[in-house]
Amino acid sequence: MSASLEKGVRVLKEVIDAPIASYFNSCVHCGICAEACLFYTETGDPKYTPIHKLEPMRRLYEQEYTLLGRLKKMVGLSKPVTDAELGEWQELVYNSCTLCGRCSAVCPVGNDIVYMVRKFREGMSASGNAPVGIKGAANRTVTIGSPMGVKLPAVKAQMKHVEEDYGIPIPMDQEGAEYMVMLSSMEIINFPEYLGAIAKIMQQAGKTWTLCSTAFEATNAGMQIGNSDLARLIVSRIVEGAEKLKVKTVISPECGHAYTALRWEGANLIGRPFTFKVQHIIEVLGEFQELGLLKTKGMETDRLTFHDPCQLARRGGVIQPQRNLMNMVAKNFVEMPDAGYMNWCCGGGGGASAIEEGEELRLEAFKKKKSQLDAVKPDRLVTACANCRIVLEEGLEHYQMNIPVIGLTELIAEHIPEKGA
Amino acid sequence: MNEMQFLTWVRGQGLDLAVSIFLLGVLWRLIEIYSLGRKKDLTAPRHAAGASGWHTVFRRSIPPEGMLKKSPVSYIAGYTFHIGLVLVVLLFAPHIKLIQSLTGLSWPGLPSQFIDLVAVVTIAAMVVLLVDRINKPVKRYLSTFEDWFTWLVTFLPLLTGWLSVRHLLLPYTNMLALHILSVEILLVVLPFTKLFHAFTVFGSRWYNGAVNGHKGVAV
Numbered sequence: 218m219s220a221s222l223e224k225g226v227r228v229l230k231e232v233i234d235a236p237i238a239s240y241f242n243s244c245v246h247c248g249i250c251a252e253a254c255l256f257y258t259e260t261g262d263p264k265y266t267p268i269h270k271l272e273p274m275r276r277l278y279e280q281e282y283t284l285l286g287r288l289k290k291m292v293g294l295s296k297p298v299t300d301a302e303l304g305e306w307q308e309l310v311y312n313s314c315t316l317c318g319r320c321s322a323v324c325p326v327g328n329d330i331v332y333m334v335r336k337f338r339e340g341m342s343a344s345g346n347a348p349v350g351i352k353g354a355a356n357r358t359v360t361i362g363s364p365m366g367v368k369l370p371a372v373k374a375q376m377k378h379v380e381e382d383y384g385i386p387i388p389m390d391q392e393g394a395e396y397m398v399m400l401s402s403m404e405i406i407n408f409p410e411y412l413g414a415i416a417k418i419m420q421q422a423g424k425t426w427t428l429c430s431t432a433f434e435a436t437n438a439g440m441q442i443g444n445s446d447l448a449r450l451i452v453s454r455i456v457e458g459a460e461k462l463k464v465k466t467v468i469s470p471e472c473g474h475a476y477t478a479l480r481w482e483g484a485n486l487i488g489r490p491f492t493f494k495v496q497h498i499i500e501v502l503g504e505f506q507e508l509g510l511l512k513t514k515g516m517e518t519d520r521l522t523f524h525d526p527c528q529l530a531r532r533g534g535v536i537q538p539q540r541n542l543m544n545m546v547a548k549n550f551v552e553m554p555d556a557g558y559m560n561w562c563c564g565g566g567g568g569a570s571a572i573e574e575g576e577e578l579r580l581e582a583f584k585k586k587k588s589q590l591d592a593v594k595p596d597r598l599v600t601a602c603a604n605c606r607i608v609l610e611e612g613l614e615h616y617q618m619n620i621p622v623i624g625l626t627e628l629i630a631e632h633i634p635e636k637g638a
Numbered sequence: 639m640n641e642m643q644f645l646t647w648v649r650g651q652g653l654d655l656a657v658s659i660f661l662l663g664v665l666w667r668l669i670e671i672y673s674l675g676r677k678k679d680l681t682a683p684r685h686a687a688g689a690s691g692w693h694t695v696f697r698r699s700i701p702p703e704g705m706l707k708k709s710p711v712s713y714i715a716g717y718t719f720h721i722g723l724v725l726v727v728l729l730f731a732p733h734i735k736l737i738q739s740l741t742g743l744s745w746p747g748l749p750s751q752f753i754d755l756v757a758v759v760t761i762a763a764m765v766v767l768l769v770d771r772i773n774k775p776v777k778r779y780l781s782t783f784e785d786w787f788t789w790l791v792t793f794l795p796l797l798t799g800w801l802s803v804r805h806l807l808l809p810y811t812n813m814l815a816l817h818i819l820s821v822e823i824l825l826v827v828l829p830f831t832k833l834f835h836a837f838t839v840f841g842s843r844w845y846n847g848a849v850n851g852h853k854g855v856a857v
Contacts, residue, residue, distance in 0.1 A: 235674040236845040242671055243835040243842040246785050247716070248776035252708040263779035283670060285830050321850075322857055323705050325716075326835055327698045327843030329850070329857075481853055484680040491682070534684050534854035558855075559703070 222300045225344025226277065232336040233278050240333060241275050243326040244268055250320035250330055255561055255585040256313040256578065267320035267330045270309040273298045274337045303346045310334060310341050311348050312575035313582075316441075316474075316567035317527040322559065331532075338443025347442045350571040355438035355447050363434040364571070365402035372400070372433050375409050385416040390462065391427035396501070397464040397493075398426055399435035399455065399479075401472040403603035411471065411603075414630030418502065421633050422510040426468075432458030435470050436604075437478035441568030449486040452478060459493045466494040468501055471624050473528030473566060473602045480533065497529055498626055499601050503538025506545060513632035516548045519596035523550070523625070524586075524609065525560035526602035539601060542625060546632045547599075553589040561585045565608030583612035590620065601625045645815040648822065656822035663829030664837060672841065684854030694847025694857055695840055711774075715766040722760030726753060726796070750803070757800045764793050788831050794820035 218226075251257040251266040263269070279286035280295050289295040318331040341347055354364035362368060376387040388394065396419070404411040419426045432455045439447030459467050469476040480495040496504075505511035523543055530536045536557050543550045555561060564582040569575055586609065590598070598613075598620050600606055609622045639647070688697075706713050727733060731747040738744040747753075768789055771777045798820050802813035828834060835842075850857040 233674065234676040235672050236676055236842075236849065238671040238674050239838045239841040239845060242667070242832075243838040245832050245835050246777065246780040246782075247709075247712050248774065248780055249705065249709050249712055251776045252705065257776070261775075263776045266776050266780060269780060282674065284666065321846060323702050324846075325698060325701075326839045327694060327846045329842075329846040332846075332849060481681055484682070485677065488680070490680050494682070531855065532853070534686060534689075555704070 219300055221343075221345040222298075222303070225303065225340045225346070226298065228343040229274060229277055229337070229340035230281055232339050233274070233282060236329065237274075237333055237336065238278060238282060240328040240330070241271075241278050243328055245326065247325060250324055250328075253319040253323040255317075255319075255564060255582045259582045259584045260578070264309065265313050267314070267334075268328070270306070270314055271330070271333050271337055273302055273306055274333065274340065300344070303341060303344055307341065307346050307348060308575075310337055311351065311567075312569060312572050312578055314567060315527070315562045315564060315569045316532075317562035318532050319527075319559065319561070322531060335443065338441075339445060340443075342443040347444075348568075348572045348574070350573055351438055351442045351568040354568070354571050355442045355444060358434065358436070358438050358451055359447055363402040363405075364436055364438045365406060367402040367405050367434070369430055369433070372405055372428070375405055375412060376428070378409065379413045379416060383413045383416055385413075385420055387412065387416060388425075388427040390430050391425070392462050393464075394425040394427040394462065395465050396424060396426040397429055397432075397459050397462055397467045399468060399470050399475065400428075400433050401436045401470045401475055401603050402434060403436075403472070403607060404470055405433075407607065408603055408624060408627075410627040410630075411624060414624075414627040415498075417630045417633045418505070418511065418626070420636065421512065422505050424510075427462060427464070429455075429458035429462060431461075435475035435479060436472055437475060438568060438571070440478040440482060441474060441571075445486060448478060448482065452483045452486045455479060456483070456487055456491065459491075464493055466496055466501070469495060469497045471498055471601045471603050471606075471626055473526035473533070473604065474568075476533055477528045497533065497535055497601075499529065499539050499542070500535055502542055502626065502629060503535075506538075506541060511545075511629070512634075513546050513629065514634045515546075515632055517546055517628070518548050520549045520551060520594070521547045521597050521599055522553050522590070522593050522595040523556065524553075524563065524598055524600040524605060525557055526600060526605050527560070527562050527566055529601055530560060531558055539625060542629055543599065546629060551593045551595060554592050555589065561589060563605040563608040564612065565604060570604055570608050579608070580612060580615050583608075583615070586612060587616050587618065590618065595620060598622045599625050599628055641809070641811050641815065645811055645818075648815050648818040652819065652822055656825040660825040660828060663826075664834075667829045667834055668837065671838065676845075679849075679852055681852070683852045686851075686854035686856060688856040689847070689851035689854055691844035691846075691848035691851060693851070695843045697847075697856075698843045711766060711770045715763040715770070718763035719760055719767060722756050722763060723792075723796070725756045726760060726799070729753065754800070754803065757796060757803075761793070761796050761800065764789070764796065768793075784831055788827065788833050791820070791824045791827050792833070795824055 256265040280290045320330040358364045437451045476497045484490050564579045729748045730753045734747050798817035802817050
């Protein structure tokens with residue numbers, strides 16, 4: 218056994234807990250999870266059946282944690298997990314799984330399959346079997362500060378542009394502000410409208426907010442790759458920043474996995490509860506709307522639909538606020554089939570969009586999104602995740618569908634009247 | 639060993655042995671699985687109606703929207719088989735008598751003609767599920783020796799039970815002895831195969847419901 222495999226096996230043994238044991242023992246091989254996975258439905262290849270993606274971990278569980286499995290191992294009747302096998306499984310655990318969690322929502326015996334994939338990735342990563350693309354993103358986040366290599370000067374340059382364009386000051390490192398706003402590099406590089414939108418919204422709501430110079434990047438490739446050490450490091454920066462600035466709430470940007478990392482894994486990663494609240498920007502907007510702090514003017518009249526980011530809706534519990542916000546500014550808001558809790562993934566979540574060699578499969582899986590869109594034929598597509606947005610744009614371009622994609626926060630901000638106007 | 643001796647053995651020592659292995663096996667497996675425990679979730683919970691472990695234990699018995707259409711055979715034949723099995727095992731008068739002799743507990747059964755019908759339907763559902771496992775690429779791909787083996791050890795008690803009530807194929811004494819033996823095999827096999835889902839299904843649904851319920855998601 219190689220040293221890296223040994224490390225991987227040790228990590229896997231550590232992450233296997235009672236839920237995982239219960240899930241493996243409950244599976245009856247009914248195959249219903251396949252019907253929930255877009256990588257299966259769009260390719261018809263049974264190897265993409267979600268529970269099958271966990272086969273090496275299942276065998277390891279059996280060999281290490283069950284009496285019968287240990288006996289079989291002793292007499293040499295069980296097939297050990299090998300380096301080559303884990304290498305082969307990379308495609309199944311990363312390229313063809315976006316951690317969307319639809320499988321966990323349909324399993325008749327109740328197995329939380331995505332919970333297991335997330336844990337399996339810990340072992341894959343420790344044994345050196347994570348894809349180069351996400352590994353690079355994770356390393357850049359740790360060494361440079363962001364997965365796309367964005368540094369503070371780039372953020373400052375964007376702050377300056379936004380201040381000039383909107384005439385609103387962008388606060389940085391302001392102690393005691395109510396909200397600390399996080400960004401994703403995707404927003405810094407591709408969607409600068411986001412920062413401007415936040416400035417307008419906060420100004421109208423009369424809330425104090427700030428960026429943090431030591432923690433502006435919210436995305437967490439450490440979590441996607443399945444390396445809790447890196448994930449902890451990345452989250453710790455944000456915790457330190459938030460505690461230093463004594464903010465009440467940290468706002469996760471329009472990014473699904475950043476939200477999951479910060480909101481649902483963060484405290485567990487650092488081993489203590491947070492002293493501040495974490496909210497996705499859509500939750501904050503929803504709250505402002507309910508409190509009457511968000512006042513918009515005018516309505517979009519073209520046909521709009523909303524793509525629910527998996528980590529926000531099914532995995533995050535935020536389903537209604539985005540709909541209330543859409544209805545606030547759109548006259549003709551239509552829902553795609555399966556929208557909301559059971560929406561289909563864009564195909565690029567969970568780090569999958571960072572895997573170059575997975576592109577062909579990703580585009581194949583995008584046919585699911587295409588069929589959802591074909592069913593309602595929208596003029597524009599709204600979402601609340603910069604990664605979904607990029608993946609959607611790529612897919613739409615590939616299938617020559619002329620549907621612009623916009624972020625919900627910026628759509629809302631466009632309807633906020635200029636101050637004094 | 640002649641026929642009567644065989645029947646006496648399966649009804650006596652055989653049954654004691656099988657029930658003992660079953661009970662100890664179930665206990666051992668439950669401890670083996672659930673004593674692994676899990677880490678406390680330190681993140682701030684979000685509360686939502688219908689989002690909890692208990693909700694999911696019950697809710698998962700109903701196919702999620704749209705899934706019945708996608709996997710009709712698994713759901714319909716699956717329901718038929720599970721419900722049929724429970725009716726036949728627990729509401730057939732001779733079974734109730736056996737349970738009464740072992741535990742003292744007793745309840746009214748269903749007319750034997752009705753049970754006969756249920757048995758036929760249940761057997762048919764199992765055959766349909768087997769054919770589906772052979773025909774459907776995903777199921778065939780997932781299937782291992784255990785899947786075929788557990789199908790067989792579940793099927794045999796149903797088949798031999800029905801044949802012995804109907805006095806078909808073999809003399810009653812022999813068929814009844816085979817029936818009891820097949821049940822004993824099932825009892826011995828259950829804790830150590832996927833059939834153990836009969837117990838873990840509740841834990842699995844509860845964990846899934848609790849983990850996601852913590853996030854305010856009603857799964």
